Amino acid sequence: RIDAKRLWDSLMSMAEIGATPKGGVRRLTLTEVDRAGRQRFTEWCEALGLQVRVDAIGNMFARREGRDPSRPPVLMGSHLDSQPSGGKFDGALGVIAGLEVMRTLHDLNITTEAPIEVVNWTDEEGSRFGHSLMGSGVWSGVYSQDKAYALKDVDGVAVGEALEAIGYRGPHPARPFKADAYFELHIEQGPILEREAKQIGIVTGAQAQVWYDAVITGQDAHAGTTPPSTRKDALLAAARVIELVDATMRQRGEDGRGTVGFLQVHPNSRNVVPGEVRFSVEFRHPLEAEVEVIAGSFPAAAEAAARANGCSLQLTELFRIPAQPFDQSCVALVRDAAARLGYSAREIVSGAGHDAVYVARHVPTAMIFTPCKDGLSHNEEESILPEEAAAGCQVLFEAVLARANR
Amino acid sequence: RIDAKRLWDSLMSMAEIGATPKGGVRRLTLTEVDRAGRQRFTEWCEALGLQVRVDAIGNMFARREGRDPSRPPVLMGSHLDSQPSGGKFDGALGVIAGLEVMRTLHDLNITTEAPIEVVNWTDEEGSRFGHSLMGSGVWSGVYSQDKAYALKDVDGVAVGEALEAIGYRGPHPARPFKADAYFELHIEQGPILEREAKQIGIVTGAQAQVWYDAVITGQDAHAGTTPPSTRKDALLAAARVIELVDATMRQRGEDGRGTVGFLQVHPNSRNVVPGEVRFSVEFRHPLEAEVEVIAGSFPAAAEAAARANGCSLQLTELFRIPAQPFDQSCVALVRDAAARLGYSAREIVSGAGHDAVYVARHVPTAMIFTPCKDGLSHNEEESILPEEAAAGCQVLFEAVLARANR
Numbered sequence: 112r113i114d115a116k117r118l119w120d121s122l123m124s125m126a127e128i129g130a131t132p133k134g135g136v137r138r139l140t141l142t143e144v145d146r147a148g149r150q151r152f153t154e155w156c157e158a159l160g161l162q163v164r165v166d167a168i169g170n171m172f173a174r175r176e177g178r179d180p181s182r183p184p185v186l187m188g189s190h191l192d193s194q195p196s197g198g199k200f201d202g203a204l205g206v207i208a209g210l211e212v213m214r215t216l217h218d219l220n221i222t223t224e225a226p227i228e229v230v231n232w233t234d235e236e237g238s239r240f241g242h243s244l245m246g247s248g249v250w251s252g253v254y255s256q257d258k259a260y261a262l263k264d265v266d267g268v269a270v271g272e273a274l275e276a277i278g279y280r281g282p283h284p285a286r287p288f289k290a291d292a293y294f295e296l297h298i299e300q301g302p303i304l305e306r307e308a309k310q311i312g313i314v315t316g317a318q319a320q321v322w323y324d325a326v327i328t329g330q331d332a333h334a335g336t337t338p339p340s341t342r343k344d345a346l347l348a349a350a351r352v353i354e355l356v357d358a359t360m361r362q363r364g365e366d367g368r369g370t371v372g373f374l375q376v377h378p379n380s381r382n383v384v385p386g387e388v389r390f391s392v393e394f395r396h397p398l399e400a401e402v403e404v405i406a407g408s409f410p411a412a413a414e415a416a417a418r419a420n421g422c423s424l425q426l427t428e429l430f431r432i433p434a435q436p437f438d439q440s441c442v443a444l445v446r447d448a449a450a451r452l453g454y455s456a457r458e459i460v461s462g463a464g465h466d467a468v469y470v471a472r473h474v475p476t477a478m479i480f481t482p483c484k485d486g487l488s489h490n491e492e493e494s495i496l497p498e499e500a501a502a503g504c505q506v507l508f509e510a511v512l513a514r515a516n517r
Numbered sequence: 518r519i520d521a522k523r524l525w526d527s528l529m530s531m532a533e534i535g536a537t538p539k540g541g542v543r544r545l546t547l548t549e550v551d552r553a554g555r556q557r558f559t560e561w562c563e564a565l566g567l568q569v570r571v572d573a574i575g576n577m578f579a580r581r582e583g584r585d586p587s588r589p590p591v592l593m594g595s596h597l598d599s600q601p602s603g604g605k606f607d608g609a610l611g612v613i614a615g616l617e618v619m620r621t622l623h624d625l626n627i628t629t630e631a632p633i634e635v636v637n638w639t640d641e642e643g644s645r646f647g648h649s650l651m652g653s654g655v656w657s658g659v660y661s662q663d664k665a666y667a668l669k670d671v672d673g674v675a676v677g678e679a680l681e682a683i684g685y686r687g688p689h690p691a692r693p694f695k696a697d698a699y700f701e702l703h704i705e706q707g708p709i710l711e712r713e714a715k716q717i718g719i720v721t722g723a724q725a726q727v728w729y730d731a732v733i734t735g736q737d738a739h740a741g742t743t744p745p746s747t748r749k750d751a752l753l754a755a756a757r758v759i760e761l762v763d764a765t766m767r768q769r770g771e772d773g774r775g776t777v778g779f780l781q782v783h784p785n786s787r788n789v790v791p792g793e794v795r796f797s798v799e800f801r802h803p804l805e806a807e808v809e810v811i812a813g814s815f816p817a818a819a820e821a822a823a824r825a826n827g828c829s830l831q832l833t834e835l836f837r838i839p840a841q842p843f844d845q846s847c848v849a850l851v852r853d854a855a856a857r858l859g860y861s862a863r864e865i866v867s868g869a870g871h872d873a874v875y876v877a878r879h880v881p882t883a884m885i886f887t888p889c890k891d892g893l894s895h896n897e898e899e900s901i902l903p904e905e906a907a908a909g910c911q912v913l914f915e916a917v918l919a920r921a922n923r
């Protein structure tokens with residue numbers, strides 16, 4: 112059995128790094144705060160005798176040798192980076208639970224057949240550099256390393272520089288190595304498990320998504336002198352696109368997702384009709400075909416909305432992630448573990464993107480979800496109970512052990 | 518006759534301070550750049566033997582003695598602060614033209630009956646601290662000094678601190694002293710003079726306006742997991758309010774003005790449904806009654822729009838400026854000067870707010886407008902011709918001289 116208290120204490124310890132006054136966490140990828148989180152994780156791993164390697168995109172792999180070191184390892188993990196005002200558990204749970212699995216194996220003096228590695232993927236959130244699942248995306252070959260290094264944040268700092276700055280541009284190549292399986296424990300970040308009072312979500316796959324960068328260009332003009340007929344108000348045009356995103360989502364009913372989460376106005380002065388607005392757009396749906404339909408029609412519709420308001424739109428598709436089913440045999444290990452342990456469980460499709468989605472392209476993969484309060488995530492009030500974390504960790508332990516010893 | 522070349526050269530010299538790559542100016546009030554502009558202005562004034570005083574809100578008055586020092590001075594001036602991406606002439610023209618009037622009086626060895634003072638008002642633009650005409654507003658008693666000192670910019674820096682930091686919290690009280698008249702030369706910042714090919718605008722008054730701060734509160738939530746029915750998207754709600762502002766403007770036809778120029782999203786992350794949006798709203802109209810009608814109905818309509826999207830709105834009225842007619846006798850001096858000099862001219866109501874609007878509450882006031890290219894202002898491409906500046910300056914010279922010698 113895993114140690115529920117030790118798991119919780121380590122979660123709380125990690126949550127101190129980047130803690131916000133409102134009880135959340137701000138541990139943006141590749142910042143000093145992220146470095147501090149990685150450091151604490153490294154110390155914990157090394158105290159267990161694990162070997163920590165870092166690859167060229169900053170992904171961290173902490174290895175526990177198996178009886179047969181030539182066997183491909185079983186991987187487990189998640190990410191330690193957070194949203195700008197994120198919660199304590201999104202990502203951290205999967206990494207710290209992986210550590211707790213290692214600690215439990217250590218306590219029980221178990222040597223598994225295959226080696227086991229706990230992974231901290233770089234920049235899962237995507238809020239700083241605009242590409243979610245970035246570290247796992249480079250590892251799995253979705254993004255070239257050069258492309259990733261060149262991605263910039265709003266202050267113009269590139270991923271490559273940021274990696275150097277915190278000392279996490281590691282010596283190991285960032286590309287898929289042979290692994291036997293990957294298991295990721297994560298909070299659901301949605302309302303389904305809580306609503307149905309299930310302890311465990313057996314994640315069968317993740318939904319499709321498409322992300323864009325949008326720039327609307329109008330003309331800076333004086334708010335007091337510029338008549339309605341000559342305005343080219345980029346913020347008004349952006350408002351129409353925001354409504355279009357919302358309508359596009361609602362046409363798909365409760366399964367649709369469409370969000371403008373990031374927006375910047377220029378020059379952003381009260382008495383200036385805005386001449387430029389930059390913003391993000393993303394859509395998601397469990398059915399890949401729906402995302403394809405949206406990706407086919409949204410650009411022209413958004414362009415027309417901008418033009419109707421005297422502005423122009425430049426829309427760049429950043430990436431598209433197809434719906435990703437997980438591996439049947441790995442999913443079965445999760446299902447079996449939950450059943451054996453007597454946890455209530457249901458199958459679920461992930462609404463969020465996860466590193467597991469990209470890893471699954473190369474490695475048999477499954478995920479375990481646990482409930483979170485009010486289904487709330489990407490929010491400083493994100494909250495879970497210690498016993499919920501422990502249940503997820505116990506399922507992770509059993510699934511990993513079963514796989515590593517098969 | 519004023520020296521057109523010297524006027525232009527000084528305008529270009531001032532425009533170097535805070536020059537932007539796109540040919541505009543960024544000389545935000547009470548910044549280091551503003552300090553540098555004030556410094557250059559002071560040096561120019563002192564080179565002419567003018568006495569420069571600074572009041573407690575940083576307004577600068579450079580005095581040229583008259584034959585009768587006991588007579589109240591004739592004031593002229595404008596402001597040296599700019600928009601974040603503003604033009605070279607908005608404000609600077611009126612201050613530098615005032616300096617050129619002084620220089621011309623000096624060259625011609627003219628001693629006027631009344632003293633003359635050229636004024637640089639603090640923070641006319643209002644883009645940093647949210648209150649346009651701030652320095653003249655404190656001077657004229659519209660804002661208490663304490664209220665003004667406590668106003669903060671988006672980084673939390675207060676006006677009082679910023680004044681101290683640049684050394685412009687002056688010893689003189691910021692309150693109206695007895696003055697005989699105030700003349701302000703400014704570019705029109707709108708399209709009317711250019712369209713009608715007039716060299717001079719005889720400004721008869723300024724339109725009414727009302728400014729608000731708005732905060733919409735929803736709930737941060739995960740963009741991938743949060744279904745349409747449970748979203749409280751503060752940016753979507755803000756988009757509806759932006760459209761309401763636009764519709765409210767357009768209901769008034771070409772005379773209406775309604776603008777959201779400033780907007781900030783929190784947490785501003787691509788995959789987070791935004792939980793909070795802060796923005797500005799302002800409306801203007803030449804007829805004060807129209808602004809009153811808007812101020813009566815907009816708050817409830819905006820509140821309803823926010824609520825219909827599951828969010829709440831907190832709307833704070835920052836200030837309301839009534840329509841301000843200028844002084845008949847001063848306006849007549851401008852009209853007469855333009856006619857005597859043979860300039861084509863027309864009467865015009867100012868679409869922008871100007872320090873003259875608040876000064877007019879205590880001092881007989883008039884303004885002179887000159888055209889600007891494409892009516893464009895609050896834009897780095899703001900542009901005027903040297904002969905347009907010279908014509909305005911010459912009218913200012915004649916009006917001030919006539920008033921000071923009457």
Ligand SMILES: NC(=O)NCCC(=O)O
Pocket residue numbers: 201235236237243244300462463464465739740741788
């Ligand atoms: N798990 C999670 O919050 N991932 C962030 C990437 C996404 O937006 O799906």
Ligand SMILES: NC(=O)NCCC(=O)O
Pocket residue numbers: 333334335382607641642643649650706868869870871
């Ligand atoms: N003249 C000018 O641009 N004033 C700024 C204040 C306003 O918005 O009216």
